[in-house]
Amino acid sequence: MNAMPADTFTTVRSEDALVRFSQVKKSYDGIHYVVKDLNLDVAKGEFLTMLGPSGSGKTTTLMMLGGFERPTLGQILLNGNPVERLPPERRNIGFVFQNYALFPHMTVAENVAFPLRYRGIRGAAAGAKVARALGRVGLEAMGDRRPAQLSGGQQQRVALARALVFEPSLVLMDEPLGALDKQLRERMQIEIKHLQTSLGITMVYVTHDQSEALTMSDRIAVFHDGRIQQLADPKTLYNAPENRFVAGFIGENNTMPCTFVGREAGLAVVRMADGATLRAADTLLSGGKAELSLSVRPENIGLASGQPNGPGNLFSGQVTDMFFLGDHMRLSVAAFGGQTVTARIPVGQVRGIAVGGTVHLACSPADCRLLED
Amino acid sequence: MWLPSYATPSERLSRILVVAFAVAVMLFLIAPLFIIVPLSFSKDPFFTLPVREYSLRWYEDLFGNPRWFEAMINSAVAAVLTTILATTLGTLAALGIARPDFPYRRAIMALLISPMIVPIVIVAVGSYLFFGEFGLTNTRAGLVLAHTALATPFVVITVTATLSTYDTNLTRAANSLGASGLSAFFRVTLPNILPGVISGAIFAFATSFDEVVVALFLTAAEQRTLPVQMFSGIRDQINPTIMAAATMLLILSILLFAALALLTRKKAR
Numbered sequence: 001m002n003a004m005p006a007d008t009f010t011t012v013r014s015e016d017a018l019v020r021f022s023q024v025k026k027s028y029d030g031i032h033y034v035v036k037d038l039n040l041d042v043a044k045g046e047f048l049t050m051l052g053p054s055g056s057g058k059t060t061t062l063m064m065l066g067g068f069e070r071p072t073l074g075q076i077l078l079n080g081n082p083v084e085r086l087p088p089e090r091r092n093i094g095f096v097f098q099n100y101a102l103f104p105h106m107t108v109a110e111n112v113a114f115p116l117r118y119r120g121i122r123g124a125a126a127g128a129k130v131a132r133a134l135g136r137v138g139l140e141a142m143g144d145r146r147p148a149q150l151s152g153g154q155q156q157r158v159a160l161a162r163a164l165v166f167e168p169s170l171v172l173m174d175e176p177l178g179a180l181d182k183q184l185r186e187r188m189q190i191e192i193k194h195l196q197t198s199l200g201i202t203m204v205y206v207t208h209d210q211s212e213a214l215t216m217s218d219r220i221a222v223f224h225d226g227r228i229q230q231l232a233d234p235k236t237l238y239n240a241p242e243n244r245f246v247a248g249f250i251g252e253n254n255t256m257p258c259t260f261v262g263r264e265a266g267l268a269v270v271r272m273a274d275g276a277t278l279r280a281a282d283t284l285l286s287g288g289k290a291e292l293s294l295s296v297r298p299e300n301i302g303l304a305s306g307q308p309n310g311p312g313n314l315f316s317g318q319v320t321d322m323f324f325l326g327d328h329m330r331l332s333v334a335a336f337g338g339q340t341v342t343a344r345i346p347v348g349q350v351r352g353i354a355v356g357g358t359v360h361l362a363c364s365p366a367d368c369r370l371l372e373d
Numbered sequence: 374m375w376l377p378s379y380a381t382p383s384e385r386l387s388r389i390l391v392v393a394f395a396v397a398v399m400l401f402l403i404a405p406l407f408i409i410v411p412l413s414f415s416k417d418p419f420f421t422l423p424v425r426e427y428s429l430r431w432y433e434d435l436f437g438n439p440r441w442f443e444a445m446i447n448s449a450v451a452a453v454l455t456t457i458l459a460t461t462l463g464t465l466a467a468l469g470i471a472r473p474d475f476p477y478r479r480a481i482m483a484l485l486i487s488p489m490i491v492p493i494v495i496v497a498v499g500s501y502l503f504f505g506e507f508g509l510t511n512t513r514a515g516l517v518l519a520h521t522a523l524a525t526p527f528v529v530i531t532v533t534a535t536l537s538t539y540d541t542n543l544t545r546a547a548n549s550l551g552a553s554g555l556s557a558f559f560r561v562t563l564p565n566i567l568p569g570v571i572s573g574a575i576f577a578f579a580t581s582f583d584e585v586v587v588a589l590f591l592t593a594a595e596q597r598t599l600p601v602q603m604f605s606g607i608r609d610q611i612n613p614t615i616m617a618a619a620t621m622l623l624i625l626s627i628l629l630f631a632a633l634a635l636l637t638r639k640k641a642r
Binding site for chain 2: 118162
């Protein structure tokens, strides 16, 4: 899990990098490292999401970029200049906090005008900028209100307007939508994404919500245990997770132990726990370690009867659970000698299947991926 | 206060007892006021109740007699200087202690609070002996310094309490928007912890203005404060001017507490 594949690091040409983390480590107590050897480039104009469970190091990384934490070791470059020792007020970075951090003693307009004062913009010029920033987030009529008089979504917009009003080239966001309800969150995701593309700003976004990350990002860095597990665009991340953690964290995945047998017609052949052989896409980097995991998404498993004959993997098992989820049924099947395999089957196809009965399933080798760790 | 209609007789009885007890406690606490205030308006040069004839002669003495008037001015000056010093130092200390990376927080907090716990006579004697080395006895500076030591813990406590509800992300937000440390403090942190700072300042003022023991040790005739003047008045010739002075102190305390109440009400809104 330690070294990232070299190609993900070089996807950003160095002259396009607005931010570069170079061998950054962070420890609060000198023993345990919250961030271990971080190398990451953020390209100009990119929406990069740092995704991971709590304690994975993503927020610490963001705080180091914002200037609120100092790296224990390593270098952070902003526009090619080292900034580890530069205080936040001299970085010119917009920051949106999880709880918005609006100044409660100021009106909305005063909040948004706050950064302008430090940039020598006052009077009518400041007023025009504030009005435009509030207009961008649809709050032009709210300038005289106090933050406490606004709803959560409106407060979020004010925080956004305040972080954008001084036209920073880089905006950081720390789980900014965490406190909003689901519908509002989805609307705000789209609004933030629109703002980011129309203004051409670079955004580094921290979240633990994978669907949020998949919706908004150009690239996603999956954090776990202080390291980036995979750095890729959303499609690649979803379709081609590189390790077991990413496979399990992004979407739902069946991950089952297997052993490598050999290669055949461009596919890898593996043996499952019960001796059955399956074929899988040959995603192995090395010649093939003996102990592997086979991962396949529930939506890529279908009923064997409904599959055309082809080079499909066929297996069967006993249904242990069935759930109706509206557009599909969710089946839990005990297969390969006791492994639980989850499959999503269209409701119309589920006939004559009952809990306790045997079901024959199929999946395409192209959808089966082998993970080495 | 009022019980619902389904309360049982024993619930009613216990409620009556509780209310009666509370009223008795309040009467006990307020009783001295019922004696001091009327006596200060009495015409007689000795303490008799009920008052036979009312007059303002003791108030005239309080404001007309240079000894009393100077004592009031001395107290006010010492209290204002103490308030400024203690509020500044206490707020700074509370801000420092509130930092997550502050070392030995508990020990230093205990040290800062200690003037509240140490018996006042010990503080007075200690200051007297220690300040003597530096020529600070019988000076206003010495009195203000000693009072500052007594008053600062109140500020530390009230500001620390306010800081516990202060969102440190506000400071970070101010920094990220371009405000340096000092600017972020005055424009964002201070306005949001102001209720705590002002209550601390009110306590500091009251501590210095009412304080008698340290003032007895550290002041000569020129720096004599109002409580010291009252105290020596009681020993030398018992005089109803003391009652007038006490009434004035009382009014000041009521005003200070009213200010405090207004402040907390505004905060709660």
